[in-house]
Amino acid sequence: xxxxxxxxxxxxxxxxxxxxxxxxxxxxxxxxxxxxxxxxxxxxxxxxxxxxxxxxxxxxxxxxxxxxxxxxxxxxxxxxxxxxxxxxxxxxxxxxxxxxxxxxxxxxxxxxxxxxxxxxxxxxxxxxxxxxxxxxxxxxxxxxxxxxxxxxxxxxxxxxxxxxxxxxxxxxxxxxxxxxxxxxxxxxxxxxxxxxxxxxxxxxxxxxxxxxxxxxxxxxxxxxxxxxxxxxxxxxxxxxxxxxxxxxxxxxxxxxxxxxxxxxxxxxxxxxxxxxxxxxxxxxxxxxxxxxxxxxxxxxxxxxxxxxxxxxxxxxxxxxxxxxxxxxxxxxxxxxxxxxxxxxxxxxxxxxxxxxxxxxxxxxxxxxxxxxxxxxxxxxxxxxxxxxxxxxxxxxxxxxxxxxxxxxxxxxxxxxxxxxxxxxxxxxxxxx
Numbered sequence: 481x482x483x484x485x486x487x488x489x490x491x492x493x494x495x496x497x498x499x500x501x502x503x504x505x506x507x508x509x510x511x512x513x514x515x516x517x518x519x520x521x522x523x524x525x526x527x528x529x530x531x532x533x534x535x536x537x538x539x540x541x542x543x544x545x546x547x548x549x550x551x552x553x554x555x556x557x558x559x560x561x562x563x564x565x566x567x568x569x570x571x572x573x574x575x576x577x578x579x580x581x582x583x584x585x586x587x588x589x590x591x592x593x594x595x596x597x598x599x600x601x602x603x604x605x606x607x608x609x610x611x612x613x614x615x616x617x618x619x620x621x622x623x624x625x626x627x628x629x630x631x632x633x634x635x636x637x638x639x640x641x642x643x644x645x646x647x648x649x650x651x652x653x654x655x656x657x658x659x660x661x662x663x664x665x666x667x668x669x670x671x672x673x674x675x676x677x678x679x680x681x682x683x684x685x686x687x688x689x690x691x692x693x694x695x696x697x698x699x700x701x702x703x704x705x706x707x708x709x710x711x712x713x714x715x716x717x718x719x720x721x722x723x724x725x726x727x728x729x730x731x732x733x734x735x736x737x738x739x740x741x742x743x744x745x746x747x748x749x750x751x752x753x754x755x756x757x758x759x760x761x762x763x764x765x766x767x768x769x770x771x772x773x774x775x776x777x778x779x780x781x782x783x784x785x786x787x788x789x790x791x792x793x794x795x796x797x798x799x800x801x802x803x804x805x806x807x808x809x810x811x812x813x814x815x816x817x818x819x820x821x822x823x824x825x826x827x828x829x830x831x832x833x834x835x836x837x838x839x840x841x842x843x844x845x846x847x848x849x850x851x852x853x854x855x856x857x858x859x860x861x862x863x864x865x866x867x868x869x870x871x872x873x874x875x876x877x878x879x880x881x882x883x884x885x886x887x888x889x890x891x892x893x894x895x896x897x898x899x900x901x902x903x904x905x906x907x908x909x910x911x912x
Contacts, residue, residue: 486580489588490564509600510630513590513604520611524554524618525616526617526634526637529620531642533642533800534643535642536621537780540734545766546767552570552616553617554606554615555618556603561794561905562904575609580605624652626664627663627666641676643678644660657684657685661685664686664689667693669693672696674752676701683699698752704722711737711807714735716732716734716737722751727765733769734781736807739780743768746768784907788891790897793896794900794901794904796900811894817894818842819842820846820894822845822897822903823861824847824898825856825900839868843871846876846881847862848875849875859875862874878903878906879908
């Protein structure tokens with residue numbers, strides 16, 4: 481029988497969205513893949529970013545600053561939104577699909593022998609691509625956890641932790657301290673580490689790991705202060721002071737109050753890893769002003785349409801959704817309208833907590849079906865939302881829900897698409 485197309489073969493490998501087997505953590509398969517691909521990760525100067533939420537945003541901001549500084553910058557984030565090549569971008573441009581197909585085909589025997597998950601192979605391909613393309617800096621987002629995540633074969637120039645919250649508790653542990661230790665597993669001897677974690681239990685655990693491995697630890701709250709001059713659905717303007725200098729009126733193109741802290745963290749990370757910023761701060765401003773354009777980053781409080789207002793955000797756990805609502809709900813109140821929500825949810829992501837938040841802000845929820853094995857059935861989403869006091873409408877495909885909102889909404893109403901990265905993938909072509 482003929483072998484499957486290399487891209488189809490990649491997509492057929494176990495994915496965490498569809499099977500728990502793909503979440504079997506450990507570095508043995510990654511090390512074997514690295515050996516088979518001539519250990520490309522060892523050629524990379526990298527920033528390694530872990531955290532419960534915000535790691536994609538922080539990674540993208542760091543990459544945008546590096547790109548603005550003139551560095552050829554690779555960025556690995558996951559999951560992808562519409563095509564697997566989006567996981568491996570250089571200065572915002574996804575990997576060439578022909579390169580991906582040819583590289584999978586060239587290593588097919590080793591891949592079949594090693595048996596990696598989809599995530600592990602995409603990480604290995606990212607490292608190979610960035611090494612072949614001779615990037616000056618690679619910014620690599622952790623997939624799940626840190627210590628046993630496939631990306632943790634790296635020996636980076638800087639390790640970053642964005643925050644800690646209770647997520648993936650069945651895999652990482654059910655306390656902030658336990659999860660923090662897993663995230664801090666990316667720390668390496670002699671490699672600086674930067675943490676934005678604020679909870680005492682998690683901070684203590686992170687400091688202990690840093691001490692154990694001999695990683696010099698920088699804590700954001702001890703080194704950086706910031707204040708917002710402006711924060712709304714047009715973006716933010718912040719003042720930031722670091723050990724290096726004070727930055728006045730920095731623009732942040734990613735929307736949301738939570739992105740201000742992410743920007744401060746990315747800024748400090750860039751200072752620690754990009755010596756050129758000591759003499760020239762301009763790339764900080766240029767990078768933060770256009771994160772999306774410089775990196776191709778999408779789906780975080782992204783405005784799809786202004787009239788009526790339609791926003792998509794890929795937040796998918798209660799802390800992330802709370803951060804999104806903290807920005808969207810005041811905007812709805814200011815407009816005097818109703819918040820409508822197209823909601824998708826996957827198992828184990830705190831749907832009941834999310835539903836209580838949506839009830840508190842008077843949202844009207846339409847459950848959206850998504851074709852992944854971990855997705856909750858729309859009828860279950862509707863029932864659990866109603867149990868928490870949420871007004872719900874009949875489930876329907878996203879295209880139909882968008883059309884109905886545009887047809888019936890009052891000018892002051894707002895539609896928020898939230899709950900899964902898959903919502904971006906299934907956007908109709910005229911909305912994508």
